[in-house]
Amino acid sequence: MATEFHNLQELRHSASLANKVFIQRDYTDGTVCKFQTKFPSELDSRIERTLFEDTVKMLNNYYAEAEKIGGQSYIEGCLACLTVYLVFLCIETRYDKVLKKISRYIQEQNEKVYAPRGLLITDPIERGMRVIEISVYEDRGSSGSSSGSSTTSSSGR
Amino acid sequence: TPSSLSVGGALGDPSPSRPFRPSRYVPVSAATAFLVGATTLFLCFTCPWLSERFSSSIPLYNAVVFLFTLANFCMATFMDPGIFPRAEEDEDKEDDFRAPLYKTVEVRGIQVRMKWCSTCRFYRPPRCSHCSVCDNCVEEFDHHCPWVNNCIGRRNYRYFFLFLLSLTIHIMDVFGFSLLYILHHTKQLDQVNSGVTMAVMCVAGLFFVPVAGLTGFHTVLVARGRTTNEQVTGKFRGGVNPFTHGCLKNIAHVLCSSQAPRYLGRLRKPLSVQVQPPFLRPPLSEAQLAAKVLDNGIQQSKSSLEIMESQSIDADPPPPPKPEHRYPGLPHTQNEECSLLTEAPPTPSLYKYRPAYSSPGKNHTASAHSSKMSRGNSMTESPSVPVTTGQPSYRSDPSLSSRGGAGFRGGGEGGRAGSGGLGGASAFGGRSYPSFTDTLLQSAAASCSSSLRSAHTAHNALGPLISEGTTSTSYKSLANQTRNGSLSYESLLTPSESPEFESAAHDTAPGAPPILGYTSPFLSAQQREGSLQACPASLRPSPNRAFLRPTSSPPSRAPPLSPRARSLGSPPPGPAPGHTHLGKSLSYGGGAELQHRPSSSGGGTPMPKLTDFYLLFFFPPHQIFSSTIKQNVANHNTHSHKPAGGMKKVTGVGGTTYGISV
Numbered sequence: 001m002a003t004e005f006h007n008l009q010e011l012r013h014s015a016s017l018a019n020k021v022f023i024q025r026d027y028t029d030g031t032v033c034k035f036q037t038k039f040p041s042e043l044d045s046r047i048e049r050t051l052f053e054d055t056v057k058m059l060n061n062y063y064a065e066a067e068k069i070g071g072q073s074y075i076e077g078c079l080a081c082l083t084v085y086l087v088f089l090c091i092e093t094r095y096d097k098v099l100k101k102i103s104r105y106i107q108e109q110n111e112k113v114y115a116p117r118g119l120l121i122t123d124p125i126e127r128g129m130r131v132i133e134i135s136v137y138e139d140r141g142s143s144g145s146s147s148g149s150s151t152t153s154s155s156g157r
Numbered sequence: 158t159p160s161s162l163s164v165g166g167a168l169g170d171p172s173p174s175r176p177f178r179p180s181r182y183v184p185v186s187a188a189t190a191f192l193v194g195a196t197t198l199f200l201c202f203t204c205p206w207l208s209e210r211f212s213s214s215i216p217l218y219n220a221v222v223f224l225f226t227l228a229n230f231c232m233a234t235f236m237d238p239g240i241f242p243r244a245e246e247d248e249d250k251e252d253d254f255r256a257p258l259y260k261t262v263e264v265r266g267i268q269v270r271m272k273w274c275s276t277c278r279f280y281r282p283p284r285c286s287h288c289s290v291c292d293n294c295v296e297e298f299d300h301h302c303p304w305v306n307n308c309i310g311r312r313n314y315r316y317f318f319l320f321l322l323s324l325t326i327h328i329m330d331v332f333g334f335s336l337l338y339i340l341h342h343t344k345q346l347d348q349v350n351s352g353v354t355m356a357v358m359c360v361a362g363l364f365f366v367p368v369a370g371l372t373g374f375h376t377v378l379v380a381r382g383r384t385t386n387e388q389v390t391g392k393f394r395g396g397v398n399p400f401t402h403g404c405l406k407n408i409a410h411v412l413c414s415s416q417a418p419r420y421l422g423r424l425r426k427p428l429s430v431q432v433q434p435p436f437l438r439p440p441l442s443e444a445q446l447a448a449k450v451l452d453n454g455i456q457q458s459k460s461s462l463e464i465m466e467s468q469s470i471d472a473d474p475p476p477p478p479k480p481e482h483r484y485p486g487l488p489h490t491q492n493e494e495c496s497l498l499t500e501a502p503p504t505p506s507l508y509k510y511r512p513a514y515s516s517p518g519k520n521h522t523a524s525a526h527s528s529k530m531s532r533g534n535s536m537t538e539s540p541s542v543p544v545t546t547g548q549p550s551y552r553s554d555p556s557l558s559s560r561g562g563a564g565f566r567g568g569g570e571g572g573r574a575g576s577g578g579l580g581g582a583s584a585f586g587g588r589s590y591p592s593f594t595d596t597l598l599q600s601a602a603a604s605c606s607s608s609l610r611s612a613h614t615a616h617n618a619l620g621p622l623i624s625e626g627t628t629s630t631s632y633k634s635l636a637n638q639t640r641n642g643s644l645s646y647e648s649l650l651t652p653s654e655s656p657e658f659e660s661a662a663h664d665t666a667p668g669a670p671p672i673l674g675y676t677s678p679f680l681s682a683q684q685r686e687g688s689l690q691a692c693p694a695s696l697r698p699s700p701n702r703a704f705l706r707p708t709s710s711p712p713s714r715a716p717p718l719s720p721r722a723r724s725l726g727s728p729p730p731g732p733a734p735g736h737t738h739l740g741k742s743l744s745y746g747g748g749a750e751l752q753h754r755p756s757s758s759g760g761g762t763p764m765p766k767l768t769d770f771y772l773l774f775f776f777p778p779h780q781i782f783s784s785t786i787k788q789n790v791a792n793h794n795t796h797s798h799k800p801a802g803g804m805k806k807v808t809g810v811g812g813t814t815y816g817i818s819v
Contacts, residue, residue, distance in 0.1 A: 045439070137436070
């Protein structure tokens with residue numbers, strides 16, 4: 001009985017960080033913020049390619065929207081000059097608004113798509129928008145089962 | 158709360174425990190004092206009469222312009238320029254001694270090199286550069302401005318530019334209205350008001366020319382979509398700038414884009430998502446299943462091959478699979494899916510980079526990596542970042558850095574917007590000087606891979622020999638140490654090479670093959686292979702000796718070889734290299750001339766004396782002696798004091814030499 005209890009506990013908290021995958025920036029269009037949609041091989045056994053690509057494409061769209069130079073950014077610029085930049089204390093810039101949207105989106109993706117697969121996406125802004133960091137978790141508790149052996153695939157070192 | 162206002166730069170200090178240097182605050186204090194002081198005197202002594210005599214809108218107008226100028230000045234001074242936070246440890250898992258120093262990416266059809274920043278622990282994005290004064294990598298680095306004591310980068314370039322514009326207008330207004338006052342008080346010049354007004358006029362007149370010149374210079378930069386660093390280091394001399402979108406769009410990008418977010422000082426959201434097993438697993442794709450059937454443990458699966466082929470964007474060629482991955486079918490504990498994923502991953506950080514496999518020719522990016530050298534842990538953290546260590550970064554006025562440039566050397570990097578893609582190389586850092594050095598050093602370095610760890614001991618000996626190119630192509634550990642010594646020579650010999658950009662038109666050094674600086678990684682690979690095969694033994698003994706063989710470079714490098722060889726042992730010949738850069742000093746001294754750099758083959762003309770004055774203006778003498786550049790002064794003293802007929806040459810940022818008539 002003690003053994004069964006022990007196994008249950010192991011199964012309960014057994015996710016441990018095994019690896020981190022870094023999705024690099026795609027600079028083919030210049031310095032505009034865009035991430036590579038190429039599917040990393042480490043995730044091949046963890047998540048469907050389409051899901052991953054959708055996430056990255058959505059993020060790229062958000063960043064493109066943030067950096068768009070259009071009506072709103074013109075108005076913000078003029079207002080900033082007129083108010084001697086005091087307006088920045090009061091309003092949220094377009095970029096900040098989109099960053100919040102991105103943060104919510106990543107949170108939602110983590111909850112719905114990535115965490116169930118043992119992955120976690122870190123908001124790129126925390127890394128200076130240079131990489132999307134995807135943490136890969138291992139199911140340590142069930143090391144004897146098939147899912148536990150996936151350690152070898154991702155670490156491979 | 159809107160977070161666009163952030164205190165960085167002048168006040169904030171994200172890098173750990175930097176010594177407090179009061180000399181850094183002298184120019185900014187002087188600038189503030191002049192601006193506020195002169196304007197206040199003008200408003201108090203001159204404006205009352207003006208408002209009575211003409212209109213009260215005159216002081217009002219002047220006050221508004223002054224307020225706008227001051228606001229932009231404060232924003233330029235206190236705003237975080239776009240500092241990248243240091244990468245966390247797990248982002249870089251490669252053994253530093255084996256990881257390439259450069260990664261190449263293609264930006265709108267042009268190859269751009271991203272250099273590894275050993276301080277910040279990541280490959281610098283295109284247009285990013287590491288500022289040695291601030292000890293940070295800055296996004297879209299323009300220059301480090303001593304007058305605001307801050308780096309000018311992506312986030313605050315707009316404010317800096319508007320500051321220059323508004324300051325020019327303000328100076329013109331003050332001068333004009335003061336002149337008006339004086340002209341109406343020619344009989345009362347002994348009055349206090351008149352005296353003060355004349356003093357203000359003098360100050361305004363004095364500052365007008367350099368400020369207007371700098372404004373004009375930056376206007377051209379904005380229109381052309383370049384940063385100061387890129388302009389000064391001549392990165393786009395061939396005419397191909399991958400970052401430009403046309404004049405109007407460039408201006409819109411600077412003035413009308415939304416305020417970029419800061420990366421530092423952000424609140425980290427606590428992780429609210431729980432990761433609990435059991436985990437979902439994707440089903441095996443058909444390709445994987447089919448491949449698995451055929452896979453006898455040796456063949457590559459289709460999916461993994463696809464992954465390899467699609468890696469063109471990623472600059473790092475995958476290393477060959479490790480032996481234990483070659484036979485995926487055999488390992489007992491592996492999943493079915495895992496067994497197919499034996500090929501090199503696209504993300505470099507997950508795999509160690511073995512020197513034995515680092516042969517060029519894997520794919521097009523491999524050629525760029527043929528010049529790879531392992532990054533190496535910075536042996537000495539301070540010189541590690543080529544430019545960071547104690548090198549003053551490029552100042553807002555290029556001559557500034559050249560003055561300190563004597564000590565700058567590496568400092569140049571800070572100044573130079575190393576260009577992220579250029580790997581923050583700029584003149585000093587990443588730029589590999591003519592591939593001659595690349596190949597030479599590559600072959601030397603490649604054969605001495607085992608002695609890399611002891612490379613740091615060769616610091617002094619390597620100094621004169623290790624050129625920019627050396628460091629750029631050599632292992633980072635080597636690069637870190639030699640950078641200080643080598644930069645001065647590099648800058649003199651190769652004024653404005655931009656090997657990072659492998660576009661067509663480059664005529665850099667006279668007599669050098671046109672592709673020299675620009676296709677160096679590729680050529681270097683070839684050269685290296687040849688050299689490796691040709692004389693591995695001769696270069697093997699030790700790093701010291703290996704680098705002491707300038708003559709062993711391939712014959713195609715002969716033209717640039719000779720000046721370089723000379724520079725290796727002694728300061729380069731006086732006038733020739735120095736004069737080639739005079740044009741640059743002209744452009745900065747005069748302010749208004751935005752020249753194309755003269756080719757290094759053209760002889761220089763002696764600088765006009767007037768520009769000398771302005772050079773001195775822009776280079777506060779104390780900068781030369783600031784502690785940040787002390788460590789480099791020794792390295793540069795020899796060549797910065799070359800006798801040249803009354804012309805004092807100073808190495809500037811980006812390898813340019815400015816001559817100052819003494």
